[in-house]
Amino acid sequence: MTDTTTLVKRSRYAVAAVFCVHGAVTGSFATRVPWIQEHAGVSAGQLGLALAFPALGAALMMPLAARVSHRFGTRTALRGLLALWTLSLILPSFAPGLLTLCAALLIYGGTAGMADVAMNALGVEVEHRLKKSIMSGLHGLWSGGALLGSAVGTVAAHANLSAQVHHLIAAAVLTVVGAVVCQFVLNIHPEDDEEPPARFALPPKSALLIGAIGFCAVFAEGASLDWSAVYLRDILDSSAGVAAGATTGFALTMTIARLTGDAVVDRFGVVPTVRWSGVIATLGGLLVVLAPHAVLAMVGFGLIGIGIAVVVPLAFAAAGRTGTNASQAIAGVATITYASGLVAPSIIGGIAQASSLTISFVVVTALSAGLAVFARVLATNHRTAPDDVVPR
The missing domain is CATH 1.20.1250.20 (MFS general substrate transporter like domains)
Incomplete structure (x- = not known):
C-alpha cells in the first residue's frame, strides 16, 4: 500500500x-x-x-x-x-x-x-x-x-x-x-477481456452536458483574451498600454486562480465552487459592461478570469468520472471546449459588428451566469480509487 x-x-x-x-x-x-x-x-x-x-x-x-x-x-x-x-x-x-x-x-x-x-x-x-x-x-x-x-x-x-x-x-x-x-506516470493497462474503444465513438450524453458547461467557460475565456484590449481601447478610449494590461491581468488572475483552485474545491466541493465561480464571473461581466472607465473594466476582466479558471479542469475531471472510458468522455468534452474557443472570438466580432462590443460582453455575462445556474451538472460520482493495483 x-x-x-x-x-x-x-x-x-x-x-x-x-x-x-x-x-x-x-x-x-x-x-x-x-x-x-x-x-x-x-x-x-x-x-x-x-x-x-x-x-x-x-x-x-x-x-x-x-x-x-x-x-x-x-x-x-x-x-x-x-x-x-x-x-x-x-x-x-x-x-x-x-x-x-x-x-x-x-x-x-x-x-x-x-x-x-x-x-x-x-x-x-x-x-x-x-x-x-x-x-x-x-x-x-x-x-x-x-x-x-x-x-x-x-x-x-x-x-x-x-x-x-x-x-x-x-x-x-x-x-x-x-x-x-x-517515465514516472502511472502505467495502466486494460484488462485482457476489455474491448478497445471505438475509433470515433460519440461521447456519452453526460459528457455532452458537461461539455456545455465547459463551452460557457471557454467562450468567456476566448472572448476576454482576444477582445479585452479592444474593448478598453474602443469603448473606454484607453491607451494601447492600458488596454494591453487588461489582457495580461485577465491571464494572470486566471493562472493564479487555477493554481490555488484545488484547495477551494477540496474545502467547498465541486458544485458550490463552480456555482460561486459563475457568480464571480457574472459580476465581472456586469462590471465590464457598466464600467465608466478603464480601471473598473480591468477589475471586471480580472473577476471573469477568477470566475472561469477552475471550470474547465473540473469539467474534464467530471467527464473522467462518467461512463467506462475516461479518455473517450474527456475527448468529447475537449472537442466541445476547443470548438468554443475557436468560435468565440468570431461570434463576439459578429455581434459587435451588428450592434456593439458592449452587447457582445452582455452575451459573455449571460453565459457566465449559466455556470452558476447549471453547476450541478458537474456533480458526478467519483469512482472508487483502486487499492490493489500497483502501477508498473
Missing part, C-alpha cells in the same frame, strides 16, 4: 510536469506567429484561416487518444503522443505558403489534442487515487508552461533568432524533458 501511494504521488508530479511541457509548446508557438506569417507570405485574412486548422485537427484526432492508450498503456501512449506534439512545433515555421501552413497546423493541432486528452485522462486517474482535487492545479501549471514558453519566445524574437532555429531547439529540449517525466 505504501509503495502504491508513493507511486501515485510521484505520478502526480510527473503529470504536472507533462502539463507544463504541453503549455510551453503553445507559448513557444504563439510568440512566433508574426515571423511564421512573414515567412509563409500570407495575409492577415489567410493567417486567420490557417489558425483555424489547429482546432480542426484537434477535433478530428482527439477521439483516437482513448484507443492509443488502450493499445499501448497510459505511460507509453502519453510518452509517444507528447513527443509527437513537441516535435510538431517545428512544422509551421518551415511552411513556405498557405497550403503547407494549413497542413502543418492541422498536424500541430491533431497531436496537441491527442496529447491533451491522454494527459487529462491520466490526471483524472491520479486524482481518483489520491482522493483529492488536483485538476485545477494541473491546468494552472499548463498556463505557467505557456507563460514560460512565451517568455523564451519573446527573448528569441528580440534576439532576431529565426523561428525555425528557435523551434528546433525548443522542440528538442521539450521532447527530452517530456520523455523523462513520462
